[in-house]
Amino acid sequence: MQIVTFVFLFTLLIFLLMILVNTVMTRKVMTNNAELIAKTLASENIFHIDGILSKLEKQTTNTAYLINANMLNEPEQFSYIREQLEHNDEEYAICIAYTLEYLNRNKNVKSRLYYASDSVLVEKDISSQAKEYHLDDWFIIPRTKQTAYWSEPWIDGNLGAQPITSYSVPMYENGAVIGIVRTDMSLKVLQRIVSSVRLLKTGYAILLSKNGTFVTHPADSLILNYTIFSYAEQLGVQKLREVGRAMVNGKSGFERLPFSTLYHPRWIYYSPITRNHWSIGVKFNDREIMGDFNKVIITFSLILCLGFLLLLASIYTRISAIFRPLRLLIKATDKIGGGDFNVELPVVKLNNEVSFLTAAFLKMQSELKTYMQNMVINNREKEKIAAEIRIAAQIQQNIIPSNQNLLTDVSEVSIFGILEPAEEIGGDLYDAFMIDDKKMCFAIADVFGKGIVASMLMTMVQTLIRSKTKYVHSVTNLMEEINTYLCENNKQSNFITLIIGILDLSTGTVEFSNSGHTPLYLRKANQEFIRYGETHTTALGIFPDLNITSSIIQLDVQDSIILFTDGITEAMSASEAFFGYNRLESIICDLQNPNPETIVRSILQGVRSFTGQDRQNDDLSILVIKFNHPRL
Amino acid sequence: MQLENRRVSSVVKIILVLSLFIMLSCDKEKLIEKKDNTPSTINKFNSKKLNTITFQTQWLHQAQFAGFYVAKQKGFYSNYGLNVQIEMGGPENPSPVALQNNKAQFVSMFLTSALREINDGHQIVNIAQISQKSSLLLVAKKSSGILKINDINGKRVGLWINDFKEPSITFLNKNRIKAEIVPISWTVNVLTNDVVDIMNMMVYNEYDVLINTGIDPKELTIFPLADNGVNIPEDGIYCRKEFYQNNKDMCHDFAEATMDGWIYALNHEEETLAIVLDYLRAAHLPANIPHQKWMLTKLREAVLAKPEQFGKLSEQDYSFSASMLIGNKVITKQVPYAEFVGYEATK
Numbered sequence: 001m002q003i004v005t006f007v008f009l010f011t012l013l014i015f016l017l018m019i020l021v022n023t024v025m026t027r028k029v030m031t032n033n034a035e036l037i038a039k040t041l042a043s044e045n046i047f048h049i050d051g052i053l054s055k056l057e058k059q060t061t062n063t064a065y066l067i068n069a070n071m072l073n074e075p076e077q078f079s080y081i082r083e084q085l086e087h088n089d090e091e092y093a094i095c096i097a098y099t100l101e102y103l104n105r106n107k108n109v110k111s112r113l114y115y116a117s118d119s120v121l122v123e124k125d126i127s128s129q130a131k132e133y134h135l136d137d138w139f140i141i142p143r144t145k146q147t148a149y150w151s152e153p154w155i156d157g158n159l160g161a162q163p164i165t166s167y168s169v170p171m172y173e174n175g176a177v178i179g180i181v182r183t184d185m186s187l188k189v190l191q192r193i194v195s196s197v198r199l200l201k202t203g204y205a206i207l208l209s210k211n212g213t214f215v216t217h218p219a220d221s222l223i224l225n226y227t228i229f230s231y232a233e234q235l236g237v238q239k240l241r242e243v244g245r246a247m248v249n250g251k252s253g254f255e256r257l258p259f260s261t262l263y264h265p266r267w268i269y270y271s272p273i274t275r276n277h278w279s280i281g282v283k284f285n286d287r288e289i290m291g292d293f294n295k296v297i298i299t300f301s302l303i304l305c306l307g308f309l310l311l312l313a314s315i316y317t318r319i320s321a322i323f324r325p326l327r328l329l330i331k332a333t334d335k336i337g338g339g340d341f342n343v344e345l346p347v348v349k350l351n352n353e354v355s356f357l358t359a360a361f362l363k364m365q366s367e368l369k370t371y372m373q374n375m376v377i378n379n380r381e382k383e384k385i386a387a388e389i390r391i392a393a394q395i396q397q398n399i400i401p402s403n404q405n406l407l408t409d410v411s412e413v414s415i416f417g418i419l420e421p422a423e424e425i426g427g428d429l430y431d432a433f434m435i436d437d438k439k440m441c442f443a444i445a446d447v448f449g450k451g452i453v454a455s456m457l458m459t460m461v462q463t464l465i466r467s468k469t470k471y472v473h474s475v476t477n478l479m480e481e482i483n484t485y486l487c488e489n490n491k492q493s494n495f496i497t498l499i500i501g502i503l504d505l506s507t508g509t510v511e512f513s514n515s516g517h518t519p520l521y522l523r524k525a526n527q528e529f530i531r532y533g534e535t536h537t538t539a540l541g542i543f544p545d546l547n548i549t550s551s552i553i554q555l556d557v558q559d560s561i562i563l564f565t566d567g568i569t570e571a572m573s574a575s576e577a578f579f580g581y582n583r584l585e586s587i588i589c590d591l592q593n594p595n596p597e598t599i600v601r602s603i604l605q606g607v608r609s610f611t612g613q614d615r616q617n618d619d620l621s622i623l624v625i626k627f628n629h630p631r632l
Numbered sequence: 633m634q635l636e637n638r639r640v641s642s643v644v645k646i647i648l649v650l651s652l653f654i655m656l657s658c659d660k661e662k663l664i665e666k667k668d669n670t671p672s673t674i675n676k677f678n679s680k681k682l683n684t685i686t687f688q689t690q691w692l693h694q695a696q697f698a699g700f701y702v703a704k705q706k707g708f709y710s711n712y713g714l715n716v717q718i719e720m721g722g723p724e725n726p727s728p729v730a731l732q733n734n735k736a737q738f739v740s741m742f743l744t745s746a747l748r749e750i751n752d753g754h755q756i757v758n759i760a761q762i763s764q765k766s767s768l769l770l771v772a773k774k775s776s777g778i779l780k781i782n783d784i785n786g787k788r789v790g791l792w793i794n795d796f797k798e799p800s801i802t803f804l805n806k807n808r809i810k811a812e813i814v815p816i817s818w819t820v821n822v823l824t825n826d827v828v829d830i831m832n833m834m835v836y837n838e839y840d841v842l843i844n845t846g847i848d849p850k851e852l853t854i855f856p857l858a859d860n861g862v863n864i865p866e867d868g869i870y871c872r873k874e875f876y877q878n879n880k881d882m883c884h885d886f887a888e889a890t891m892d893g894w895i896y897a898l899n900h901e902e903e904t905l906a907i908v909l910d911y912l913r914a915a916h917l918p919a920n921i922p923h924q925k926w927m928l929t930k931l932r933e934a935v936l937a938k939p940e941q942f943g944k945l946s947e948q949d950y951s952f953s954a955s956m957l958i959g960n961k962v963i964t965k966q967v968p969y970a971e972f973v974g975y976e977a978t979k
Binding site: 141 | 724793815816817819821822824825826827843844845846848916918919920921922923
């Protein structure tokens with residue numbers, strides 16, 4: 001899902017950026033185009049209006065010249081003006097007005113206003129209004145400035161309620177202004193031209209007077225009531241005031257206004273009508289300019305959104321198709337991990353990495369299953385063998401005489417032995433038994449190796465010793481017999497070290513033979529000891545014809561014979577040091593009035609302390625025989 | 633019917649009390665106390681017949697006269713038993729003339745115009761004073777070189793030809809300015825076209841018109857007369873002395889109702905503007921909302937400039953104004969304050 005989201009958002013971002021860049025660039029191009037159209041429209045209208053104003057100016061100037069130069073008598077003046085008004089639709093009225101002073105000086109001169117009423121030219125004497133009109137803009141301004149003047153829109157009460165604009169030209173006498181010739185033009189003339197301008201659906205043109213008064217505007221309530229500045233104030237739009245100032249100051253420009261309603265499009269192109277210092281503005285709404293493009297963008301965006309949703313859905317479906325078997329595979333893996341090797345793996349119909357993975361997993365599952373089956377069989381076998389070994393060990397333990405049974409009824413000797421195999425079954429043995437009513441045989445042996453083979457051999461050797469002593473009472477002969485037997489029957493060529501001794505209970509004499517075994521110690525009652533390290537032959541079971549000798553020692557009462565296997569002396573500490581003879585001898589020497597058991601346990605404890613409780617590399621066997629008294 | 637009238641009376645009283653309450657709670661400027669709402673012409677009030685009288689504004693309909701329109705529209709006049717016809721004055725129909733011709737029983741007039749009328753021998757009485765401060769300005773374009781008062785010397789000063797020019801002349805005389813006085817009419821185009829260098833303007837009217845021709849205040853030098861020692865109050869309500877003496881109660885009622893109208897107008901700007909615009913439209917005058925709003929705001933400053941003497945001309949202001957005109961030789965004679973006003977002086 002994260003991948004899907006990431007891909008979706010990233011792609012969406014790229015497309016949004018594309019749309020944004022496209023929109024900005026297109027908007028710029030379309031706005032430029034609209035500006036060009038607006039500029040053209042404004043220029044056309046300005047050209048048109050300028051033509052009308054120019055014509056009116058010329059005719060007014062001509063009239064002023066003719067009258068000023070007294071070139072027309074009264075009837076001619078009337079005819080001339082009638083012709084002017086008849087042939088020039090844009091001329092609404094003509095006024096020839098003199099200053100109060102001039103009128104006072106020339107009683108025969110009249111100020112006259114000419115206008116058409118019901119297709120008849122009316123000539124009105126307005127001399128009596130001189131006191132009022134000489135303060136009117138159309139009179140006082142050109143008179144004072146001594147220059148022609150285009151008036152603001154105004155209403156002359158003599159002409160009814162029709163708003164007009166007037167062009168006034170001064171007349172002079174001796175350098176002083178004596179009057180004004182004024183031609184009025186109905187504002188309708190200009191309003192018709194400008195109001196007909198349409199740009200797109202809602203774009204329109206406005207005509208502002210020099211004071212910024214709306215001469216045309218789609219909202220009638222604004223016309224001649226508002227200036228662009230009071231309108232800006234009502235709307236609270238400072239930018240509109242700035243645009244208005246640029247317009248009334250005769251500048252051209254293209255501005256974006258910060259508001260938009262039906263009547264207040266955002267863009268305005270404005271340009272001056274230089275002749276009367278009025279200004280034309282062409283306003284249009286960028287929403288309209290961008291209308292078609294916005295439709296395209298909206299449609300495009302909708303399609304894009306739809307496409308993205310489809311893309312999202314398909315990616316989701318596809319990813320889900322891939323991940324579903326993967327999820328099932330994960331579940332199956334968990335089950336396999338839990339030991340269920342028969343779990344059914346998902347079937348992947350598609351030929352992709354997941355199907356390869358599933359196939360590999362299937363193979364692994366099969367091999368794991370076989371392996372586990374084999375392991376179960378092996379374990380079963382191992383358990384069987386272990387069980388048998390346990391039985392064998394039990395039998396072996398049973399073969400080794402227990403201390404309770406170790407000649408406890410023979411008072412001349414006290415015997416104590418232990419055998420602690422390193423594994424379940426060992427290769428050591430010891431034994432002590434009576435050959436006849438005087439002689440006691442004892443033996444300790446160490447079979448090379450450990451485990452089953454060693455234990456079997458040990459069992460065999462013990463059986464041999466016990467059976468041979470029935471008719472062979474010489475230790476050397478016993479050794480030879482055992483060696484011969486082992487050499488003949490020991491196919492694995494295992495060898496054995498052995499001490500066999502025969503103690504004559506009546507004399508305390510001991511004959512023993514050592515075939516490669518660890519030394520025999522004789523501990524005296526006074527804590528001294530004698531180490532008999534000499535061996536009488538090599539280990540048995542290797543060479544058939546050995547020359548075996550023996551030694552004889554004489555025991556004193558309370559003497560103890562100490563026998564052990566190399567598991568004692570070669571016991572290894574954590575630092576891999578051997579227990580050795582010195583430590584053994586030190587224990588033997590330090591014992592006070594010991595009996596066989598205490599000797600055995602002291603040695604064993606010494607070894608355990610030395611190696612640590614958990615470490616045992618080899619079978620440990622100790623056998624101690626104490627001579628208590630001779631048999632009488 | 634009497635009961636009905638009483639009910640109407642109660643409603644009006646409640647409205648007035650409420651508006652007074654709102655006024656008191658909203659703005660310090662509105663601290664105007666109305667001592668007595670009871671019409672003195674109670675006998676007429678109780679009778680069914682209303683006294684028809686005519687009031688004429690001193691200028692074209694505009695927010696300058698909002699209190700009169702509101703008093704009529706809200707029934708304050710009829711509540712006082714008056715049926716008031718409001719006529720529009722203007723340059724071609726000056727209110728002093730209407731008063732002398734008895735075309736109107738009441739007119740509004742500048743204090744200076746009233747003093748001039750008396751100086752000219754016309755006996756008139758101030759029955760209420762609406763404006764308590766001067767709203768007159770002298771305004772110049774900085775481009776004319778006028779930046780301070782002395783710069784006016786030698787310049788062309790446009791002053792209205794018929795009326796309202798006395799305070800400006802007083803200002804010029806007071807500051808010993810020698811300038812060419814150019815009589816002008818009522819447009820600001822003489823200033824924008826440099827026919828004059830400086831001209832009269834009312835802050836609530838021509839000044840805003842000028843600003844709405846695209847000129848910014850920073851491009852102008854303005855001398856408010858109120859700040860230059862010529863703070864002569866302006867609009868007041870006047871009637872002929874003879875009429876006053878014969879109809880004192882009616883005059884007081886008209887004054888009371890008009891000032892009630894002003895209280896209401898200043899406290900209900902939007903509603904008042906709508907009423908003013910109705911008058912403008914009916915008279916086919918340009919209905920420019922922001923301009924009328926501006927005017928009402930400025931009128932508010934003038935009407936509430938001295939709340940303690942709301943509706944009345946103080947003796948001090950009268951004396952100051954009269955002596956200012958006499959001192960500057962605009963008028964030569966005056967009448968005592970008590971004769972000039974139709975009410976007792978504010979203590």
